[in-house]
Amino acid sequence: MIAMTWRQHRAQLLIAAAVIAACVAYMVITSLQHAAFANSIGLSSCLAAKTRDCGPLAEAFLNRFGGIPQAYTLLAGLPLLAGLFWGAPLIAREVEAGTYRLAWTQSVGRGRWLTVKLVTFLAAIVVAAAVLSLTFSFWLRIYSQISAAGYTNIDRLAPPAFDLTGTAPFATMLFAFALGTLAGALIRRTVPAMAVTLGGYLGVVLPLESLRYTILSPLTKSGPFATNSIPVPPGAYVLSSGYSTAAGRPVPFSSLVQVCGTPQGAHSVGIRLSCLAAKGFHVSETYQPAWRYWPLQGIYSASLVVVAIIALSAAVWCTARRVR
Amino acid sequence: MNPASDVTPTIETIGLGRRYGRRWALRDCTLTLPQGHVIGLVGPNGAGKTTLLHIVAGLLEPTTGDVRVLGAGARDLRTLSRIGFVAQDKPLYPRFTVEDMLRMGGWLNPGWDRASALERLAGLDIPLEQRCGSLSGGQRAQVALAVALGKRPDLLLLDEPVANLDPLARRQFMQVLLEHVAATGMTVVLSSHLLADLERVWDYLVLMSASRIQLSAPTDELLHEHRVLTGPPNKADAIAATHAVVQSSITDRQATLLIRAAGPVHDPDWSVRPASLEEIVLAYMSTPLAGAVPALSLLGSAPKGSR
Numbered sequence: 123m124i125a126m127t128w129r130q131h132r133a134q135l136l137i138a139a140a141v142i143a144a145c146v147a148y149m150v151i152t153s154l155q156h157a158a159f160a161n162s163i164g165l166s167s168c169l170a171a172k173t174r175d176c177g178p179l180a181e182a183f184l185n186r187f188g189g190i191p192q193a194y195t196l197l198a199g200l201p202l203l204a205g206l207f208w209g210a211p212l213i214a215r216e217v218e219a220g221t222y223r224l225a226w227t228q229s230v231g232r233g234r235w236l237t238v239k240l241v242t243f244l245a246a247i248v249v250a251a252a253v254l255s256l257t258f259s260f261w262l263r264i265y266s267q268i269s270a271a272g273y274t275n276i277d278r279l280a281p282p283a284f285d286l287t288g289t290a291p292f293a294t295m296l297f298a299f300a301l302g303t304l305a306g307a308l309i310r311r312t313v314p315a316m317a318v319t320l321g322g323y324l325g326v327v328l329p330l331e332s333l334r335y336t337i338l339s340p341l342t343k344s345g346p347f348a349t350n351s352i353p354v355p356p357g358a359y360v361l362s363s364g365y366s367t368a369a370g371r372p373v374p375f376s377s378l379v380q381v382c383g384t385p386q387g388a389h390s391v392g393i394r395l396s397c398l399a400a401k402g403f404h405v406s407e408t409y410q411p412a413w414r415y416w417p418l419q420g421i422y423s424a425s426l427v428v429v430a431i432i433a434l435s436a437a438v439w440c441t442a443r444r445v446r
Numbered sequence: 447m448n449p450a451s452d453v454t455p456t457i458e459t460i461g462l463g464r465r466y467g468r469r470w471a472l473r474d475c476t477l478t479l480p481q482g483h484v485i486g487l488v489g490p491n492g493a494g495k496t497t498l499l500h501i502v503a504g505l506l507e508p509t510t511g512d513v514r515v516l517g518a519g520a521r522d523l524r525t526l527s528r529i530g531f532v533a534q535d536k537p538l539y540p541r542f543t544v545e546d547m548l549r550m551g552g553w554l555n556p557g558w559d560r561a562s563a564l565e566r567l568a569g570l571d572i573p574l575e576q577r578c579g580s581l582s583g584g585q586r587a588q589v590a591l592a593v594a595l596g597k598r599p600d601l602l603l604l605d606e607p608v609a610n611l612d613p614l615a616r617r618q619f620m621q622v623l624l625e626h627v628a629a630t631g632m633t634v635v636l637s638s639h640l641l642a643d644l645e646r647v648w649d650y651l652v653l654m655s656a657s658r659i660q661l662s663a664p665t666d667e668l669l670h671e672h673r674v675l676t677g678p679p680n681k682a683d684a685i686a687a688t689h690a691v692v693q694s695s696i697t698d699r700q701a702t703l704l705i706r707a708a709g710p711v712h713d714p715d716w717s718v719r720p721a722s723l724e725e726i727v728l729a730y731m732s733t734p735l736a737g738a739v740p741a742l743s744l745l746g747s748a749p750k751g752s753r
Contacts, residue, residue: 123553123554125549125553126550126553126554129542129546129549129550130539133541219537219540220533220535220537221537221538221539222505223500223503223505223531223533223537224531224533224537224538224539224590224593225554226504226505227503227504227505227526227529227530227531228526228550228551228554228555228597229523229526229527229554229555229556229557229597230523230526230554230555231521231523231526235554443507
């Protein structure tokens, strides 16, 4: 049955391998560029020394490369493809093409037929997710070092890095695959099953993008503006900021701009921090600290995996129990 | 075949029914089919033949009733490994080569007989490296049959096997099939909506119409029992009292009855001749079901397979 699974699905698996290989190659190349630049300006050695002020060097690096490019938000959508192109057709295509009448009247029985396929794709998901997660963590490591030293808030806790590191790629990919498989088992037509998978995946994952950061109550840190804003701990992900007067009356961000804003070009508004500090404004940051990364990853991944297991069991049950 | 399996019916159903929404595709199906026959499952399109075959092949769960195939449940792995099933449009994986299909047979079936499958296809000049998606209708049918026979099944189910084939491919298909039957003695059930399609290869007939079994008997028994009577209309009731009248056409001057005789007809007013199989089949198929009291009574009295 493993040979059968490979013969039947090798095209899907090989295409996925090629897509992932291309992503990995791109990440490795850009990561090497990052490293070369960081070495050439002395940023790496500065960060390693941990005693000197690396602020200007970090700024030079961030000016050169920017933050995490938009393309990586798309990369975070890669798991969806496992649902659309592995999951949805798995049962639907057999039924649609009528080949289920061939496949399910062989000696192996449809229970084992489906189990072996699911286990094969599960193995592929483990490998694909691990490769993505490890490669992106490798790509992100310079940002993480800069963030650990407190010069940027670009780190693995904020999206899209949260989706591309740790166990999140595995969980989202498994969830998408399970959703697709169940949709295919229930609808039994490939294209409608793909549509339902797309809708279901986005309908769950997009709301989770904010929910997953509040499942553990965020921390708050408030205080008067210093010349350097109030620092949240390095690596923290700021969910929201609130402002108040010295007397404690909340004020919107726009009043800060009115009072202390300086026009800087057409598109951006700069705020003079020294002005805010002098006027006695307070700021209150709501954030998740860096150490919450693994607890939050764990909760997010575990909930998706649980739903995926339920969906896969339902798909197996539907297929083994009855058809049409 | 061991002696015990000889007396186990190939297919045994009790009160089998399958409903799709509010429509019954099959109902009240009670059948006992013996082993070692080529069984023709004949009926018009939509009579429930495919539904019955799918239930027997374990693809479909019945809504009511029970089915035993070769003495076990239709979904049993034991049963699955002993049946071969060729579905109506001969589904094959279009991107698989013929060779891949044969390999698949080996991957999915422990008792796979690759050598004879290869031999059969070689005899038909079907290239092994060709993709199934580009085979002709006749070749598709042959590959599907080779995959089904490669399992060395004890029961082969063929759903409308020759419906879409040209006459030459049809003959080739039946030839391969009958050679195999002669060599192995396996039981075959073939369905068809046309009597002529099966070229009289069957020696046992199951007739279906309007989602029900109308008749189930060995063909020689059917030929032996059915008569066409022509005679005076006023004596038709007397015949109906002793024999089962399957179909009658009565005019003022003459009555023509097709009967399943309970014994000889002695009255010299009737001219008696044996009924042909076509006449028998047409009579049962055209009998309106609601008023078909004789046909319904035949349901219960359909003889269990002997021989």
